[in-house]
Amino acid sequence: MSVPEHTKTTYDVLIVGAGPTGAVAAKRFTEEGFTVICLEQGEYPDYTTIKSDSDEFELAKDRHFSWYPNRRQAPSDYPINDDESDVAPLMWNGVGGSSILYAAAWHRFKPSDFRVHTLDGVADDWPFDYWELAPYYDRVEVDFSVSGLPGDPSMPDFEPPLPPFPLGDMERRFAAAHDRLGWHWWQGTNAIASVKHGNLLPCVRRGSCLWACNDGAKASVDRTHWPVSIAQGAKLVQNARVQRIETENGLATGATYVDRATGKTHFQPARTVFVAANGIGTPRLLLNSASASHPNGLANSSGMVGKRLMMHPYSVVVGLFDDFFDGWQGPYGQRAYSLEFQETNPDRDFVRGAKWQLMGTGGPLASTGAWPFNGITWGKDIHKEVSRRFGHSAGWSIIAEDLPYEYNTVTLDPDLVDDDGLPAPKLRYRASENTKRLLDFNQQQAQISMKEAGAYETIVASIVRETGWHLLGTCTMGNDPATSVVDGTGRAHDVSNLFLVDGSVVPTSGCVNPTGTVAALSLRTADLAIKAAKEQRVPLAAKSM
Incomplete structure (x- = not known):
């Protein structure tokens, strides 16, 4: 059996997953001269299939770029049992990860998000504060071409x-409404180039952000x-589905993976392993890496792998207007936002808060x-109803902060397997x-906002099932x-040369889109590992001199 050449090399850093956090770590390590290999179960996206510049875009977009892997069923996807979940998990398996499909709404967690237990007596505080992460936010925002208004x-x-x-016109309408209400609003901040920057071209506002940007x-x-x-110098291996992280004498030695193009199984040795497979894929991999020395799953002596799943339950309040808006144009995900109700208020019957993002x-x-x-009722009035909605509507998408409950879990399904026979993840998630x-409170307030902006009718969707873009918290970070x-x-x-660099590690979820935070966390983890390696505190090979 032929063996791929790269498997004959022991790399300094092996990264599992080519999404945002894996990409951030790979870039940082290669900058410092470490040898890096990334195993990615999918391929590069084929942007020619999206057809966002043609009339058939709306018909074609979900065929190849559906958010929901159980519907998309691409060769790189794995099945997920979400029968016991209020929210369906959304992700993209391929080079780019879910950044291919994310709306690119960009935020930082606020300082209070790092001290939820201290402030509100729920969840856990982070092991560090906002100011520790702030300089890493600064750095990743340049690489992600973040556009927005300071202040x-x-x-x-x-x-x-x-x-x-x-x-x-739509944003100005709501800005004026919130000014009258005395409520916060701010111009949208997005990881979308407003001017040419790096490898990115200026946005032409097709509004296809959520289905890949052609x-x-x-x-x-x-x-x-x-x-x-x-x-x-980084090596990116596509169609490589990692089955297990292997260990010996208490250390990770690399990963066993299936080459999906040939069906052959290989072992990729490495001195250090970084997992960036998201809040579902990472606990699945750790649990599937159980061994005699780690009988309950790798890095799971605490029993916390797969627990405290957070998915940001999501509602939408849509307003219908007499006026005409360009609601099909981009940026699709966040034209403006409001954080008026982001913090705990002792006069309310719940803790924490929500972010609203104004969308076409x-x-x-x-x-x-x-x-x-x-939804809509199909029948003889369908054209009338579409005409009433299209170009005459705007929506507040409400992202609810999710608390880390141990009953919300990712486990291994006893029966369901992927194409390679690996046990699939099973989700249990209840809001x-x-x-x-x-959510009920925020929906009521969002209807007030809509009416103040001139809506003659509001439509409320809560909780929208297929909105699980944010997969967080299943391998939590802490000092104990x-x-x-x-x-x-x-x-x-449990394993000193194994690092997790995706959203699974966050102790709390905040109420904002998390990509900026998990990217900053990945950069911080890479920086600290590089520093420790040069001081010879972990078995990561130092840069050759």
Whole structure:
């Protein structure tokens, strides 16, 4: 049997997953001269299939770029048993990871998100504070070509590297409404190039952000990071589905993977392993890596692998207007946002809060869907209803902060397997009573906002099922090995050369889109590992001199 040449080399760093956090780590290590290999179960996206510049875009977009892997069923996808989950998990398996499909709404967690237990008596505090992560936010925002307006009073001050997109009629309408209400609003901050930057071209506002950006303006890491890392020497192996992380004498030695093109199984040796497979894929891999020395799963002496799944339950409040808006144009995900109700208020019957993001409602076919309109009744009045919605609507998408409950879990399904026979993940996720009260309150306030902006009718969709973009918390970070999976640097308590660098490690979820935070965490983990390696504190090979 022929053996791939790269498996004959012991790399300094093996990364599992070529999404945003894996790409951030790879770029940082190659900058310092470490040898890096990434095993990715999928391939590069084929942007020619999206057809966002043609009339058939709305018909074609879900065929190849559906958010929901159980519907998409691409060769690189694995099945997920979500029968016991209120929210369906959404992801992209391939080079770029879910940055291919994310809306690119960009935020930082706020300082209070790192001290939820201290402030509100729920969840756990992070092992460090916002100010520890702030300089890493600064650095990743340049690489992700973040555009926006500095000075948002709801956040510590930071300056996006690119200018914001201009306000349109829809955004101005809601800005004026919130000014009258005395409520916060701010111009959208997005990882989308408003001007040419790095490998990205300026956005032409087709509004296809959530189904891959064929125009090369959205910061998906297949464009922003991997070309740089590969030019610096990184090895990216596609169609390589990792089955197990192997260990010997208490250390990770590499990974066993299936070459999906040939069906052959190989072992890739490495001195250090970094897992970046998201809040479902990472616990699945650790649990599937059980061995005699790790009988309950790798890095799972605490029993916390797969527990405290957070998915940001999501509602939409749509307003119908007499006026005409360009609601099908981009940026699709966040034209403006409000953090008026982001913090705990002792006068309310719930803790924590939500972010609202102002979105257009898409093209004519989007007017018929469960998202964002809560469906439609087909029949003789269908054309009348579509005309009433298309171009005459706007939506507040409400992202609820999710609390880390141990009953929300990712486990291995006893029966369901992927194409290679590996046990599939099983989700158990139920929105808490706190979440339901939080969403109900925010839906009521969002309807007030809509009416103040001139809506003659509102449509409420809660909780929208296929909105599980944010997969967080299943391998939580903490100082105590008895109650957490990794320490404050992202290193596994049980295996000193195993690091987790995706959203699975966050102790709390905040109420904002998490890509900026998990990217900053990955950069911090890589930086600290590089520093420790040079001081010879972990078995990661130092840069050759």
